[in-house]
Amino acid sequence: MRVTTEHDHRPIWALPQPADRKPRYTREQIADAALRIADADGFGAVTMKRIAAELGAATMTLYYYVRNKTDIVALMQDAILADVLVPDGELRGGWRDAITAIAQRTRDVLLAHPWSLASLNDAQFGPNALRHFEQSLAAVAGTGLPVPARFELIAAIDDYVSGNALHAVESLARARAASGSPGMAAAAVAYGIAQLQTGDYPQLSAIYAEIAQAAEPAGPPMTEAALTSQFERGLQALLDGLAARMNITHRTEG
Numbered sequence: 001m002r003v004t005t006e007h008d009h010r011p012i013w014a015l016p017q018p019a020d021r022k023p024r025y026t027r028e029q030i031a032d033a034a035l036r037i038a039d040a041d042g043f044g045a046v047t048m049k050r051i052a053a054e055l056g057a058a059t060m061t062l063y064y065y066v067r068n069k070t071d072i073v074a075l076m077q078d079a080i081l082a083d084v085l086v087p088d089g090e091l092r093g094g095w096r097d098a099i100t101a102i103a104q105r106t107r108d109v110l111l112a113h114p115w116s117l118a119s120l121n122d123a124q125f126g127p128n129a130l131r132h133f134e135q136s137l138a139a140v141a142g143t144g145l146p147v148p149a150r151f152e153l154i155a156a157i158d159d160y161v162s163g164n165a166l167h168a169v170e171s172l173a174r175a176r177a178a179s180g181s182p183g184m185a186a187a188a189v190a191y192g193i194a195q196l197q198t199g200d201y202p203q204l205s206a207i208y209a210e211i212a213q214a215a216e217p218a219g220p221p222m223t224e225a226a227l228t229s230q231f232e233r234g235l236q237a238l239l240d241g242l243a244a245r246m247n248i249t250h251r252t253e254g
Contacts, residue, residue: 038119073124078129095142099140107161118166137150144248160238
């Protein structure tokens with residue numbers, strides 16, 4: 001029998017696993033197959049037919065385990081969030097160390113699945129989302145802040161991580177495009193220099209002149225290592241500001 005009817009709007013997590021069948025697939029196997037497809041060919045390539053083929057099953061067989069694409073998306077996000085979870089042993093220490101570990105791991109996982117930043121926004125809240133939020137709450141519990149302020153602190157870090165990850169994905173994509181098409185990159189640079197010479201961009205022109213005189217690399221960092229270093233500096237600066245603004249510095253660490 002199928003998992004449920006098409007009119008049942010409960011999240012997949014509220015539904016029992018289907019009875020044993022042959023071939024039998026777990027939700028984890030289905031999620032892993034969907035992630036492999038998305039990582040290889042993009043989120044748009046994730047279809048019931050493609051997942052079934054990846055598992056070596058008939059398309060209709062898949063409907064014994066999931067109802068629709070909404071269930072697939074929920075399973076995919078939950079699988080990603082499982083990787084985001086930080087081992088408990090790495091969360092010891094003060095609140096800054098703990099929240100830093102969560103932020104670093106979250107960014108690493110998002111960069112490993114760059115398509116997820118724009119494709120899983122409608123995913124249903126699953127068990128690993130709850131576990132991730134629980135870890136974040138545990139990380140900031142030692143701040144002594146009231147609950148609304150703890151939520152605000154976590155939200156600020158989450159916003160920074162997701163925004164930085166999106167910027168890194170875009171920067172790395174541009175770097176790959178420039179490497180793959182040197183002519184296109186040279187034409188873009190030539191256009192930019194011509195625009196600076198119009199005098200309409202005095203700040204950019206001054207910075208370009210300064211960089212050219214110092215013989216430093218032009219433009220923002222475009223390597224994964226440089227972008228990660230930039231992320232780390234920004235994260236610590238953000239934590240400094242939040243600690244000062246929320247008056248956490250004098251509170252007990254841990």
